[in-house]
Amino acid sequence: MAKVVRVRPNLINILKERDMTQNQLSELSGVPQASISRFDKNERHEANILFSISKALNISIEDLFVEEQEDV
Template identity: 40%
Template sequence: MLKVTPALERARKDAGLTQVELAAKSGVPQAAISRFDKSAQGSYANLIALARALNVTVESLFIIEDAAD
């Protein structure tokens, strides 16, 4: 089983962007970015748009670890 934790906040800060700036750059509403920063929920289209705006892979928006069953 995998444990998946959002890492969007780290990627966003590494890019030097606020949530509002990332929203403008990606076309994803700031509220959706805020929700994603707090949980692993997000639509595929928004995840792809965010990854493209940050010039990273979608997978890099998560911390993926093997978890004990």
């Protein structure tokens, strides 16, 4: 059985861990709250949004995502 690695956004969990709201992140990053709200649902992300969010949270872009392995 083969394993497939999937990458999924993890922003909601990061915000919960930091006790931070989407509105607070929006103010810090300059990214509209609506874009932050949709972040974990989107499959594609614009580079400027990734950079702005990661800079505001002081984390790497890679940290905005988690890898999951699935059997196929």
